[in-house]
Amino acid sequence: AQKITQTQPGMFVQEKEAVTLDCTYDTSDQSYGLFWYKQPSSGEMIFLIYQGSYDEQNATEGRYSLNFQKARKSANLVISASQLGDSAMYFCAMREGEGESGGSNYKLTFGKGTLLTVNP
Amino acid sequence: DAGITQSPRHKVTETGTPVTLRCHQTENHRYMYWYRQDPGHGLRLIHYSYGVKDTDKGEVSDGYSVSRSKTEDFLLTLESATSSQTSVYFCAISEIAGRSNEQFFGPGTRLTVL
Numbered sequence: 001a002q003k004i005t006q007t008q009p010g011m012f013v014q015e016k017e018a019v020t021l022d023c024t025y026d027t028s029d030q031s032y033g034l035f036w037y038k039q040p041s042s043g044e045m046i047f048l049i050y051q052g053s054y055d056e057q058n059a060t061e062g063r064y065s066l067n068f069q070k071a072r073k074s075a076n077l078v079i080s081a082s083q084l085g086d087s088a089m090y091f092c093a094m095r096e097g098e099g100e101s102g103g104s105n106y107k108l109t110f111g112k113g114t115l116l117t118v119n120p
Numbered sequence: 121d122a123g124i125t126q127s128p129r130h131k132v133t134e135t136g137t138p139v140t141l142r143c144h145q146t147e148n149h150r151y152m153y154w155y156r157q158d159p160g161h162g163l164r165l166i167h168y169s170y171g172v173k174d175t176d177k178g179e180v181s182d183g184y185s186v187s188r189s190k191t192e193d194f195l196l197t198l199e200s201a202t203s204s205q206t207s208v209y210f211c212a213i214s215e216i217a218g219r220s221n222e223q224f225f226g227p228g229t230r231l232t233v234l
Contacts, residue, residue, distance in 0.1 A: 004162075035222060045163075045210060045225035091162055095221070106151050106170070106214055106221055107178065110162040 003027065004092050004111035011116050013082045020067070021077040021114045023092030029053075033095040034075040035108065036066065040088040048090075051075055082118045089113045123147055124226035126211050132232045139198040141229050143211030145191075151214045152194040153178075153223065154186060156207040163210065169194055201233045 005024045013019040025034065036048040051059045051066045059066040067076040079086055093108040123146030133139050143152060151170055155163040155178075165178030167186040175186050183205060185197045198205055208230050212223040 033221070037225075043208070043228050045212075047222045047224065050222055093163075106223075107153070107165055107168060108163075108223060109179075110155075110164070112160060112162040 002111075003096075003109045004094055006092055006111035006114050008114045009112075011114055013079075013116065013118055015084060015118055015120050016081055018078060018080045019082055019116065021079070021090050021092075021116065023075045023077065023111060025073050025075060025092075025094050027073075027094065027096050029096045034066070034068070035093040035095070036064070036075075036077045037091045037093060037110075038086075038088045039091065039113070040085075045091075049077070079116075084118050084120060087116060087118045089115050124211060124213055124224060126209075126226040126229045128229060129227065130230045132234065133201050134234050135202055136200050139201050139231065139233075141196040141209055141211075141231070143194045143196070143226055145194075145213050147213060147215070147224075148191060149213040149215040149224075150191075151223075152188065153212040153214075154184070154194065154196045155210045155212065156180065156205075157210060157228075158207050166196065166209075201231075203233050205231065206233045207231060 003026050032053045034051045038046045049061045049064045051068045058068050063080045065078045091113045092111040125144045127142045153168040154166040157163050164180045166184050169175045169188040187195045208228050210228050211226040214221050214223045
């Protein structure tokens with residue numbers, strides 16, 4: 001079973017509107033972290049936002065917010081007031097567990113990504 | 121921006137030849153990772169390192185080896201390149217300190233195996 005599922009291969013949104021990119025995850029760990037990365041057409045990977053499994057509030061970073069629903073194992077990214085520069089591939093990723101033993105708890109598992117296109 | 125460089129940035133090689141990709145960081149981060157990115161697969165972990173000379177396998181390690189003799193350098197070697205290893209390779213780094221321990225990525229290396 002996939003650990004990270006992004007069900008939307010592609011999404012379209014009008015400039016200035018909000019958009020939600022879906023991410024569901026699968027883990028038996030109690031402690032884990034969820035990440036979103038952006039990859040524009042130039043190819044670099046840009047960290048956007050992080051949510052810890054024990055965080056009681058949804059994470060926010062500027063126009064990005066993470067809609068974290070623990071019971072449903074979902075961590076959707078919400079982009080408010082979309083801009084043309086938001087057009088990119090977006091990846092959801094998960095780090096399972098905590099601790100420093102062997103470094104294995106710092107591995108990330110990525111979803112397959114969602115290609116967002118912002119229309120003018 | 122995190123100081124991560126990858127070399128070469130582009131490489132074309134032939135099947136059966138050895139290839140080494142280099143990742144260099146100036147952040148003194150403990151953890152380093154090699155991923156490959158293929159259409160329809162997202163990023164998949166090849167190998168990672170949690171310290172000098174400490175490495176372990178990731179999800180897609182067959183056909184790859186790594187070495188880390190210095191904190192700042194993490195090498196990925198394809199002993200005998202195959203066409204299935206045509207991909208974009210990303211190096212990433214992270215550190216224990218900090219709440220999220222996010223990984224910072226290098227610019228990527230596009231490898232084509234003919």
